[in-house]
Amino acid sequence: MMAADNLEQVLQSVDNPARLFRNNDLGWQPYVFQPEYTNWIEEQRAVRESVAVVDQSYHMEILRIEGPEAVDLLESLSVNSFEKVRSGDPPRAINYLTCNPDGYVIGDVIVFYLGENTFTSVGSEWINNWIRYNGEVGDYDADLEIAYHPFDDRDPPDFRIQVQGPDALKVMETVVDGSLPEIPFFNMDTIEINGTETFALSHGMAAMPGLEIFGPYEQHDAVLDDIFAAGEEYGIRQLGTKAYKTGKIGSGWFVSAVPAIYEHEDLLGYREWLGADSMEANLSIGGTYDSDDITDYYMTPMEQGKTNIITFDHDFVGREALEGMIDQQERQRVTLVWNSEDVIDVYASLFREGETNQFIHLPDVATRWSAMHYDTVLKDAEEVGLSKYPGYLYYKREMLSLATVDTEYSEPGTEVTFLWGDQTAKRGVDRNEQTEIRATVAEAPYVKGGRRDP
Amino acid sequence: MTTESLEELLQSVEDPIELFRNNDLADNQYVFPDEYTNWIEEQRAIRESCAIVDQSYHMQTLEIAGPAAIDLLAGIAVNDFTKFRTDGPPQAINLLMCNHDGYVIGDNICFQLGQNELYAVGSRLENNWIRYNAEISDLEVTTTVLDGPFEDGDPTNFRFQIQGPHALDVMDAVVDGGLPDIGFFQMDELEIGGVPTHALGHGMAAMPGLEIFGPFEHHDAVYEAIRQAGEPYGLRRMGAKAYKTGKIGSGWFVFAVPAIYEGEETKGYREWLPADSAAGVLSIGGSYEPDAITDYYMEPAERGQAHLIDFDHDFIGKTALEERIDNQQRERVTYVWNSEDVVDVYASLFRDGDTDKFIPIPDTATQWSKIHYDSVHKDGEVVGFSKYPGYLYYEREMLSLGTIDVAHSDPGTEVTFLWGENTEKRGVERHRTRELRATVAPAPYVQGGRRSM
Numbered sequence: 001m002m003a004a005d006n007l008e009q010v011l012q013s014v015d016n017p018a019r020l021f022r023n024n025d026l027g028w029q030p031y032v033f034q035p036e037y038t039n040w041i042e043e044q045r046a047v048r049e050s051v052a053v054v055d056q057s058y059h060m061e062i063l064r065i066e067g068p069e070a071v072d073l074l075e076s077l078s079v080n081s082f083e084k085v086r087s088g089d090p091p092r093a094i095n096y097l098t099c100n101p102d103g104y105v106i107g108d109v110i111v112f113y114l115g116e117n118t119f120t121s122v123g124s125e126w127i128n129n130w131i132r133y134n135g136e137v138g139d140y141d142a143d144l145e146i147a148y149h150p151f152d153d154r155d156p157p158d159f160r161i162q163v164q165g166p167d168a169l170k171v172m173e174t175v176v177d178g179s180l181p182e183i184p185f186f187n188m189d190t191i192e193i194n195g196t197e198t199f200a201l202s203h204g205m206a207a208m209p210g211l212e213i214f215g216p217y218e219q220h221d222a223v224l225d226d227i228f229a230a231g232e233e234y235g236i237r238q239l240g241t242k243a244y245k246t247g248k249i250g251s252g253w254f255v256s257a258v259p260a261i262y263e264h265e266d267l268l269g270y271r272e273w274l275g276a277d278s279m280e281a282n283l284s285i286g287g288t289y290d291s292d293d294i295t296d297y298y299m300t301p302m303e304q305g306k307t308n309i310i311t312f313d314h315d316f317v318g319r320e321a322l323e324g325m326i327d328q329q330e331r332q333r334v335t336l337v338w339n340s341e342d343v344i345d346v347y348a349s350l351f352r353e354g355e356t357n358q359f360i361h362l363p364d365v366a367t368r369w370s371a372m373h374y375d376t377v378l379k380d381a382e383e384v385g386l387s388k389y390p391g392y393l394y395y396k397r398e399m400l401s402l403a404t405v406d407t408e409y410s411e412p413g414t415e416v417t418f419l420w421g422d423q424t425a426k427r428g429v430d431r432n433e434q435t436e437i438r439a440t441v442a443e444a445p446y447v448k449g450g451r452r453d454p
Numbered sequence: 455m456t457t458e459s460l461e462e463l464l465q466s467v468e469d470p471i472e473l474f475r476n477n478d479l480a481d482n483q484y485v486f487p488d489e490y491t492n493w494i495e496e497q498r499a500i501r502e503s504c505a506i507v508d509q510s511y512h513m514q515t516l517e518i519a520g521p522a523a524i525d526l527l528a529g530i531a532v533n534d535f536t537k538f539r540t541d542g543p544p545q546a547i548n549l550l551m552c553n554h555d556g557y558v559i560g561d562n563i564c565f566q567l568g569q570n571e572l573y574a575v576g577s578r579l580e581n582n583w584i585r586y587n588a589e590i591s592d593l594e595v596t597t598t599v600l601d602g603p604f605e606d607g608d609p610t611n612f613r614f615q616i617q618g619p620h621a622l623d624v625m626d627a628v629v630d631g632g633l634p635d636i637g638f639f640q641m642d643e644l645e646i647g648g649v650p651t652h653a654l655g656h657g658m659a660a661m662p663g664l665e666i667f668g669p670f671e672h673h674d675a676v677y678e679a680i681r682q683a684g685e686p687y688g689l690r691r692m693g694a695k696a697y698k699t700g701k702i703g704s705g706w707f708v709f710a711v712p713a714i715y716e717g718e719e720t721k722g723y724r725e726w727l728p729a730d731s732a733a734g735v736l737s738i739g740g741s742y743e744p745d746a747i748t749d750y751y752m753e754p755a756e757r758g759q760a761h762l763i764d765f766d767h768d769f770i771g772k773t774a775l776e777e778r779i780d781n782q783q784r785e786r787v788t789y790v791w792n793s794e795d796v797v798d799v800y801a802s803l804f805r806d807g808d809t810d811k812f813i814p815i816p817d818t819a820t821q822w823s824k825i826h827y828d829s830v831h832k833d834g835e836v837v838g839f840s841k842y843p844g845y846l847y848y849e850r851e852m853l854s855l856g857t858i859d860v861a862h863s864d865p866g867t868e869v870t871f872l873w874g875e876n877t878e879k880r881g882v883e884r885h886r887t888r889e890l891r892a893t894v895a896p897a898p899y900v901q902g903g904r905r906s907m
Binding site: 025035036038039040041042045237340343344347348350351352353356359362368369392394397398399427428429430431 | 478488489491492493494495690793796800801803804806809812815821822845847850851852881882883884
């Protein structure tokens with residue numbers, strides 16, 4: 001048999017893509033920074049109690065989209081409104097969400113509008129791939145260029161640093177030339193640091209104020225040093241991957257779900273365009289949910305809690321389907337609060353004879369052995385939802401996961417269970433006995449309060 | 455410009471104990487990932503199938519060469535060098551060096567690969583002592599740091615350990631002409647795909663195993679050959695978690711505070727050592743708070759290394775060791791942690807109020823200090839210390855290696871130890887210190903399986 005050279009050929013060569021992906025080990029690890037810089041508990045606490053810094057310069061792909069029709073290309077693929085961009089507003093950031101023709105999510109990133117027909121899309125490669133493909137097959141007057149990829153052997157074009165926590169703005173006030181402007185949540189402004197023009201996006205984690213700043217990479221070390229110096233009196237901590245990744249659970253953002261690209265006939269060309277070595281062809285799905293139908297892993301924008309960003313003021317891939325689905329959502333985004341006795345008993349299994357339960361890595365539980373995690377949520381032995389992104393938050397003293405459940409079970413306080421213990425052939429998973437863990441439904445975002453402008 | 459010496463650093467501080475206990479870990483030489491696949495499966499491979507460790511990068515190699523190379527080491531090490539002098543290369547010994555009072559400075563593995571060609575492989579804490587003694591001696595010997603985790607460039611040799619019940623089957627498949635019989639701590643020369651390779655009989659977790667090394671340019675080819683031969687047996691590559699915890703069950707004290715911080719006889723060494731050397735940036739973790747730095751020192755006998763001492767030659771510390779060897783106060787033991795107490799430390803993460811010191815499983819204490827010491831108690835008295843805590847899946851237990859007063863060293867003795875530390879390390883989260891129960895057990899704790907000791 002000839003080796004596959006595109007995604008479509010990979011899919012044709014296997015009986016069942018869902019089964020392939022569930023047994024794939026994680027083949028890439030974009031998180032190039034350390035699990036802990038000092039101590040994950042202190043790093044998590046800093047986000048809620050003082051100030052924390054994350055160096056995001058290296059782990060995301062940056063796609064630059066430039067040209068008179070760049071906005072048309074981006075708009076045609078996304079649920080978001082580009083009206084403000086078109087009306088010549090100042091630079092802004094968009095939580096850019098793309099769907100397939102059936103209205104299922106391909107992925108979301110942050111797209112920065114930098115002015116003058118110039119955008120950067122910063123995040124996962126599978127959204128950028130979709131934009132690039134459509135840029136290539138469409139007839140747009142727009143140039144697309146990957147300015148940086150986490151596996152590149154070159155410096156990124158920008159430093160990108162998040163400063164978060166109750167003291168974050170005090171620290172940034174010291175760091176910026178002049179005084180820090182008021183920037184409402186998810187709005188952008190420009191600031192100067194040591195005379196260098198720097199973009200600042202208001203963007204907190206754990207419901208705390210925060211800024212994401214980016215500017216020329218040559219200033220990376222100097223800016224980071226300034227932030228550490230200004231943050232010292234507040235007890236600033238640099239977040240390692242454990243504290244950084246778990247910060248997303250409480251804010252309700254579904255980091256990644258299986259992109260809805262594997263079966264739709266309109267996307268055949270895209271699947272042929274994607275290489276056999278692409279991330280899309282090498283997905284690793286973890287957890288107990290074991291549907292053999294790949295479309296069962298897809299998610300709608302509504303169940304990801306993104307209904308508010310869908311606007312029907314323009315044409316886009318998936319619009320028709322979403323117009324039909326938007327008011328008939330069957331599942332809701334929720335947070336599951338794990339039963340602590342059950343979690344502790346998973347630890348206790350390490351000290352008993354017989355099969356152990358799958359080890360729960362604290363605090364970042366499931367990102368080591370798969371790219372996307374799906375556990376089966378049960379109510380009265382019926383499957384009623386999917387539990388994703390498990391992690392422990394010290395400032396909550398709880399194990400949490402972000403989930404979607406059938407609307408009738410989405411009421412806070414509802415008791416459910418979920419299955420714990422991946423039973424696939426992944427080498428990254430310890431042989432284990434599957435167990436049922438109790439959980440209580442709670443709201444998403446779970447972590448509240450403190451941010452000045454939600 | 456003058457570089458500050460360790461001696462100057464010690465003179466400048468009121469209390470070196472306080473300095474070292476509050477130091478964060480500055481030099482983590484473990485350059486490989488925590489897990490290659492999954493630490494539980496990597497631990498299981500050592501006991502159930504076979505495991506490979508790539509040791510090429512994390513240790514320092516010191517070459518000791520010249521007609522008096524053996525004489526130099528014989529003068530500073532407790533070991534018997536007869537087989538180096540009479541049998542000739544290749545040979546290996548567990549080189550153990552003490553200060554003039556008979557307290558341990560450190561140990562490593564010393565290979566004799568040519569008549570006057572020795573290689574000490576381990577950490578800088580011991581190699582620096584060898585280098586210093588070579589420099590101040592009149593002997594015809596030179597020392598050269600060939601490579602190490604803090605040196606630039608590739609290492610001289612690839613170095614792999616292959617361990618587990620199927621380790622020898624795998625090696626038999628990759629060695630040209632098949633694997634000869636190699637006893638524990640014996641050496642032989644092999645060829646792997648034509649690559650000249652040295653092999654040392656050396657298992658972990660009481661399982662058969664080999665450490666092999668040869669020219670680094672063949673690193674990838676030799677690794678690949680072993681990986682392929684190991685596939686039918688379920689070979690796993692060990693990450694730092696499985697690798698480091700493997701030492702607890704075999705009873706080897708990886709590090710203790712080197713016995714170099716006081717005393718006239720080692721003053722010259724302290725003046726020779728820079729303040730930013732490994733001994734100057736020491737980070738000591740754990741609850742043990744002794745009155746004097748010497749309380750951290752260990753004797754060969756309480757480390758279970760009395761059998762290495764050869765009193766038929768002169769060496770630093772000989773007189774002191776002769777006086778004490780038959781009158782040891784403390785003994786090496788394994789502490790088996792009470793599992794209810796360990797689980798309760800986890801449970802504290804789900805309660806309000808101060809939490810207990812988090813127990814990273816399986817490798818518990820190497821993230822935040824170089825050398826761990828918890829104080830062990832019996833009836834309210836400090837009776838020993840507990841070191842190198844870790845969890846072993848194949849024992850289903852949290853264990854630590856320690857020493858205890860001989861009066862309490864009987865297996866089955868119930869003790870407690872203090873878990874947590876009151877220091878300013880940024881690597882340690884705020885927590886409350888508490889007592890954990892433990893039961894005394896023999897060391898080495900993991901028994902059986904190795905074909906020859």
